[in-house]
Amino acid sequence: MEKGNGGREMIIEVRDLVVGFGDHVVLDHVNLDVYRGEVLGFVGGSGAGKSVLMRTIIGLLPKRAGTIKVFDVDLIYASESQRQSVERRWGVLFQQGALFSSLTVRENLQFPIRENLELSERLLDELVVAKLEMVGLDANVCEKFPSELSGGMTKRVALARALALDPEIVFLDEPTSGLDPIGAGDFDTLIATLQRTLGLTVFMVTHDLDSLHTVCDRIAVLADGRVIAAGTMDTMLASTHPWLRAYFHGKRSRAGQREHARPNA
Amino acid sequence: MSTMLLEGSAHGERLQLSGIGAWTAENARRLEAEIDAETQRREPIKRVDIDMARVDQLDTFGAWLLERLSRTFSARGCTTQVFGLRENYRALVDELHGVKEEPEPAPRGNQIAYALAKIGENIALVGHSIAAMVNMLGALVMAVGRAVSHPRSFRFTSMVHQLDNVGWRAVPIILLITFLIGCIIAQQGIFHFRKFGADIYVVDMVGILVLREIGVLIVSIMVAGRSGSAYTAELGSMKMREEIDALRTMGFDPVEVLVLPRIVALLIGVPILTFLGSMAALYGGGLVCWLYGGISPDIFVHRLKEAISLDTFEVGIMKAPFMALVIGVIACVEGLAVKGSSESLGLQTTASVVESIFLVIVLDGFFAIFFASIGM
Numbered sequence: 074m075e076k077g078n079g080g081r082e083m084i085i086e087v088r089d090l091v092v093g094f095g096d097h098v099v100l101d102h103v104n105l106d107v108y109r110g111e112v113l114g115f116v117g118g119s120g121a122g123k124s125v126l127m128r129t130i131i132g133l134l135p136k137r138a139g140t141i142k143v144f145d146v147d148l149i150y151a152s153e154s155q156r157q158s159v160e161r162r163w164g165v166l167f168q169q170g171a172l173f174s175s176l177t178v179r180e181n182l183q184f185p186i187r188e189n190l191e192l193s194e195r196l197l198d199e200l201v202v203a204k205l206e207m208v209g210l211d212a213n214v215c216e217k218f219p220s221e222l223s224g225g226m227t228k229r230v231a232l233a234r235a236l237a238l239d240p241e242i243v244f245l246d247e248p249t250s251g252l253d254p255i256g257a258g259d260f261d262t263l264i265a266t267l268q269r270t271l272g273l274t275v276f277m278v279t280h281d282l283d284s285l286h287t288v289c290d291r292i293a294v295l296a297d298g299r300v301i302a303a304g305t306m307d308t309m310l311a312s313t314h315p316w317l318r319a320y321f322h323g324k325r326s327r328a329g330q331r332e333h334a335r336p337n338a
Numbered sequence: 339m340s341t342m343l344l345e346g347s348a349h350g351e352r353l354q355l356s357g358i359g360a361w362t363a364e365n366a367r368r369l370e371a372e373i374d375a376e377t378q379r380r381e382p383i384k385r386v387d388i389d390m391a392r393v394d395q396l397d398t399f400g401a402w403l404l405e406r407l408s409r410t411f412s413a414r415g416c417t418t419q420v421f422g423l424r425e426n427y428r429a430l431v432d433e434l435h436g437v438k439e440e441p442e443p444a445p446r447g448n449q450i451a452y453a454l455a456k457i458g459e460n461i462a463l464v465g466h467s468i469a470a471m472v473n474m475l476g477a478l479v480m481a482v483g484r485a486v487s488h489p490r491s492f493r494f495t496s497m498v499h500q501l502d503n504v505g506w507r508a509v510p511i512i513l514l515i516t517f518l519i520g521c522i523i524a525q526q527g528i529f530h531f532r533k534f535g536a537d538i539y540v541v542d543m544v545g546i547l548v549l550r551e552i553g554v555l556i557v558s559i560m561v562a563g564r565s566g567s568a569y570t571a572e573l574g575s576m577k578m579r580e581e582i583d584a585l586r587t588m589g590f591d592p593v594e595v596l597v598l599p600r601i602v603a604l605l606i607g608v609p610i611l612t613f614l615g616s617m618a619a620l621y622g623g624g625l626v627c628w629l630y631g632g633i634s635p636d637i638f639v640h641r642l643k644e645a646i647s648l649d650t651f652e653v654g655i656m657k658a659p660f661m662a663l664v665i666g667v668i669a670c671v672e673g674l675a676v677k678g679s680s681e682s683l684g685l686q687t688t689a690s691v692v693e694s695i696f697l698v699i700v701l702d703g704f705f706a707i708f709f710a711s712i713g714m
Contacts, residue, residue: 174679190363196370196403203402206437220678239363239397270429271398 081108083145084242084274085130090139092122092129099125101298102139107242112268112275114289116320121295123278124168127244130276131165144241161189164235168246170227172219178205178230179215185237204233209263225256229263236267242274249281257281261288282326294320344372348381353416355407356389361400369403377410386411391422396430405434467671467693474593474671478601481594497599504565505607509614511564516556516615520548520622528631537631541638542645544623549650553616555702558661561608562694566669569600570690573673574683582674592674601666608662609655616654649714657705661698668694 085107092100099122107113117123128134130141132148140147146159172181182201186192192200202212208229219227228248235243248264249257261281265288268275279285285292286306293303296316302309309321320326343365346355355376361369388408393400408418423431485492527540573596576582582592620642627633633641672690676683 175681186363191367193367193370196366199406200399200402203398203434203437207398207433212438218679220682236398239399266433270433272426 117295164240170231351384360395366399500603517622520619524623524626541641569669570673574676604662609658
């Protein structure tokens with residue numbers, strides 16, 4: 074595999090990606106690298122195309138030009154079996170959870186495992202309990218249906234399902250949106266813990282500045298259809314780009330709060 | 339390929355186990371079998387040492403099986419020790435060590451009692467759905483009352499839009515189907531009546547059957563399948579997305595805003611469709627009589643005038659609004675009964691179509707008795 078950035082292994086490589094709908098070009102020659110073992114926070118204004126990029130990488134949207142390589146495989150030219158083996162190595166957490174509403178939590182978690190591996194019923198049941206506990210849920214939610222879960226629980230179950238096959242990379246689409254600050258904080262901690270214990274690579278689309286501060290190793294910023302910056306939080310805070318300044322030094326940011334609080338202090 | 343993942347050797351009361359290779363999801367099935375084999379050893383074992391030094395890959399699946407292995411031996415009173423685990427896997431193993439045992443599933447009760455309880459529940463459910471229908475009828479009457487006292491509050495635009503959907507757009511398919519039904523009835527009639535030389539009575543049969551029963555029934559069944567299901571699905575998905583709740587919080591009555599215009603549209607649309615359908619069926623019947631039975635249009639019309647009266651037509655068309663009401667009320671009740679899941683939406687839509695077709699036919703039966711007893 075290609076090495077870059079101090080010899081770290083590249084898991085996702087996006088080059089000159091163009092995606093559009095009709096006359097509207099959403100992503101205009103986007104370049105992005107994701108390295109093994111990092112938590113990449115992906116930010117951008119509403120409608121900037123963050124989710125579009127994520128959905129294009131995982132193959133849900135067609136691209137107009139450019140290349141996307143995941144685990145060094147270009148999915149466009151990959152054979153069916155290659156594709157499946159790549160899909161088996163990633164997990165996706167959709168914004169609304171996308172749990173199968175006609176299946177119980179247990180069946181939702183077992184679904185990807187059952188389809189890919191032949192395991193005994195006993196092991197499947199035990200794994201469901203283990204996965205649920207890893208995401209901080211009790212075994213008693215097993216028999217519930219998705220419509221009976223609260224927002225935070227839905228996100229956790231969806232994360233557990235994304236992690237069902239022990240993927241190497243997880244895509245999270247706004248994992249903390251719709252959660253209260255305590256729940257969001259817990260979720261951040263959870264992602265950090267899982268990332269450490271499982272050695273995950275995390276691609277996280279988010280608006281949550283706290284998540285960006287606490288769990289993300291690196292941040293990439295999408296604006297005007299391009300990745301305008303990528304780097305650590307310090308790089309972002311030091312940047313002079315007007316959008317970045319507005320985003321990271323706005324009223325709701327930590328840096329911004331310090332700046333706004335100073336005159337009164 | 340099938341190298342051992344777990345090697346074991348017993349030395350007196352001590353069991354030495356050592357894991358080898360990749361303890362990952364792909365190998366989980368094999369690993370589970372090997373672990374089960376080791377835990378079923380017959381030797382009196384007091385102490386188990388698990389050496390993980392030769393395991394070079396470990397994921398949640400492998401880590402859980404390791405945890406299960408040591409739990410099984412610990413539960414038997416053995417001293418269990420795991421060593422040689424790679425540093426980067428320690429966090430994962432510790433994480434799974436904290437997982438609680440799955441609670442025992444509740445014991446299953448008596449099967450007969452369960453079956454009886456299910457029957458009881460279903461009967462109660464029938465009662466509930468009748469109550470829901472009556473409830474909806476009541477709410478509808480209230481909404482009509484409000485619409486009469488404040489005519490401006492009636493959603494006229496919405497009603498016209500629904501009328502376009504359930505009435506105007508249904509015309510081609512209704513005409514086609516009733517035309518074909520008319521043709522078939524006439525053809526079968528001629529075919530069998532000819533044996534008795536009673537060809538001409540086909541006109542009586544087509545006329546009475548179509549105008550009294552078949553026209554309104556076919557149209558009602560078509561509307562139930564075509565528009566009733568659409569109503570249920572529309573209202574159901576609005577319920578799922580909390581749009582109904584949003585209406586309520588803004589001070590609107592969903593029955594007045596959503597249900598009333600739909601039912602009024604059906605009340606206007608179904609009689610018109612019934613009329614058009616009956617005419618198409620008569621036309622089809624007449625055409626077949628002419629082409630297949632040799633009964634010329636002149637004779638057909640003349641005979642038809644003798645066979646039917648205005649009563650025959652009235653009986654059919656009078657039933658239409660009642661059919662419309664039944665279809666509309668059931669569709670809306672079922673739509674508003676949808677719960678959060680997409681499966682529930684499917685169930686309610688099915689229930690809506692099945693129930694409304696069933697009730698349309700039952701109602702038709704009652705009408706037949708009623709009209710017979712008043713001599714129409």
